Amino acid sequence: MSVRIDITGLTAERIHFAPSPLAEMGAALHALAEPAHHPGVQGWTTSVSACLDPCLADRMCEADFLWRTTFSDVFTPSAGLPGLHTLPGATLGEELDLLDKLSDEQFVDAALEFTCQSEYARRDVARLDDPRARERALELAAARGSHQVRFTQRLLEDPPAIRAWFRELMQDCDEAFFSDVWGRVRHQLVADARLKTDLLRRKGVADALSAVSGSVSLxxxxRSVVVDKISVGHTETGSGSLVLIPTSLGRPHLWVLHRKDWQPLITYPISSPGLTAPTSVEQLTLRMSALAHPVRMRLCRHLARGSYTTGELADAHGMTAPEISRHLSVLKKAGLITTRRHGRYAQHQLDLSVVSRLGGDFIEGVLR
Structure with missing residues (x-):
C-alpha cells in the first residue's frame, strides 16, 4: 500500500522544499488535540493546554475536526491555487491571504474532506449548488456530533463568514501560543529545507527523497514518488510542481496532499538524533503475520530465552526438523530472529529489540 505521485517530466527546478507557518500551525493544533500521537512534545502540549484561555479553547474545539483526525488541506492553501506552482507564504499572514484566494467551493470541499465525503481526493459534486450533496454532507456531519452539524450548516450557507472566522481563530492562536513556537522552530525548518534543496541539486531526486524519510522513495x-503508507492514493504533478514542507511537530505523521486538481504536497517531520528509520508497511505486515501463527508464538517463547538449534526446537515441540525450519524461515524473513553459526550448528534467537518496537512500529505505521 502506498500513495504514488506521478512526476513524469518534472524537472528538479520544479521540486521545492519550503517551510509553511500555516502548515506548522495545523501540526501544532493536531498535537494539542491528540497529544497521545506526539509523546515527544508532551511537555509542550501540556503547558499550552493548561494556559489556554477557555474561550479560545472552546473555539478550537468547534472546528477541531479540521485537525484532530488528520491534517486538513485548508492548512496548505498554496496547493490549490491556479497554475499549481505557488509556494507557501513566509508568514502566517501571507498564508492566510493565500487561503482567501481559494474559491468558496475549494474552501468548503477542503474543510469537509474527512467527515462529509466518502473518499478523499475525489470531488464529483458541488456542495454549494447541489441540494442533494448539501443534504448528504449534513447527514455525514450528524454522525460526528451536533457541533459539527452546526458548523457544516454555517459553512454551506455562508462560506466567506466561516473563512473569516477561521482566519480570526488562526490569528488568535498565533497570539496565544503559536508565535512563540514559530520563533523557535522557523530557523530549524529553513535550514532543513536548504539542506534538502542542496542535496537535490548535488545528488538528484532519489537521494533528496530518501533524506526526507525512509518512507519516501523514487x-x-x-517517474513516481512512492510514499509508504497504510492507504492507497494517486496523483500527478503534470505541468505543476512538487512541494515538500518540513515540520517540527508532525512526527510520526507523514501527510500527502493528493487532492484532484491540487498541487501534490508532502509534509514530513524533520529528523531527530537517535530516532530509528520508520518500518515499512510491508515489513510491519510480515512481522504481524509471522507472529499470528500459534506454533511460531510457542517458538518465540523458547527463542526469547536463549539460542536454540533447529533440532533442539524440533525435540522440544514434538515436530520434525523440516517443519521447524519452515516456521523459522518465516520468522527470519520478518526480521524477528537472528542466526549465529557455532561450528556445524546454527543457533537461532529472538531479536528482542525488534519485538519490543513492534507496538510502536504499528502505531507509527497507522498514524503515518
Missing amino acids: DDSG
Whole structure:
C-alpha cells in the first residue's frame, strides 16, 4: 500500500522544499488535540493546554475536526491555487491571504474532506449548488456530533463568514501560543529545507527523497514518488510542481496532499538524533503475520530465552526438523530472529529489540 505521485517530466527546478507557518500551525493544533500521537512534545502540549484561555479553547474545539483526525488541506492553501506552482507564504499572514484566494467551493470541499465525503481526493459534486450533496454532507456531519452539524450548516450557507472566522481563530492562536513556537522552530525548518534543496541539486531526486524519510522513495522507473503508507492514493504533478514542507511537530505523521486538481504536497517531520528509520508497511505486515501463527508464538517463547538449534526446537515441540525450519524461515524473513553459526550448528534467537518496537512500529505505521 502506498500513495504514488506521478512526476513524469518534472524537472528538479520544479521540486521545492519550503517551510509553511500555516502548515506548522495545523501540526501544532493536531498535537494539542491528540497529544497521545506526539509523546515527544508532551511537555509542550501540556503547558499550552493548561494556559489556554477557555474561550479560545472552546473555539478550537468547534472546528477541531479540521485537525484532530488528520491534517486538513485548508492548512496548505498554496496547493490549490491556479497554475499549481505557488509556494507557501513566509508568514502566517501571507498564508492566510493565500487561503482567501481559494474559491468558496475549494474552501468548503477542503474543510469537509474527512467527515462529509466518502473518499478523499475525489470531488464529483458541488456542495454549494447541489441540494442533494448539501443534504448528504449534513447527514455525514450528524454522525460526528451536533457541533459539527452546526458548523457544516454555517459553512454551506455562508462560506466567506466561516473563512473569516477561521482566519480570526488562526490569528488568535498565533497570539496565544503559536508565535512563540514559530520563533523557535522557523530557523530549524529553513535550514532543513536548504539542506534538502542542496542535496537535490548535488545528488538528484532519489537521494533528496530518501533524506526526507525512509518512507519516501523514487520508484525504479524514476517517474513516481512512492510514499509508504497504510492507504492507497494517486496523483500527478503534470505541468505543476512538487512541494515538500518540513515540520517540527508532525512526527510520526507523514501527510500527502493528493487532492484532484491540487498541487501534490508532502509534509514530513524533520529528523531527530537517535530516532530509528520508520518500518515499512510491508515489513510491519510480515512481522504481524509471522507472529499470528500459534506454533511460531510457542517458538518465540523458547527463542526469547536463549539460542536454540533447529533440532533442539524440533525435540522440544514434538515436530520434525523440516517443519521447524519452515516456521523459522518465516520468522527470519520478518526480521524477528537472528542466526549465529557455532561450528556445524546454527543457533537461532529472538531479536528482542525488534519485538519490543513492534507496538510502536504499528502505531507509527497507522498514524503515518
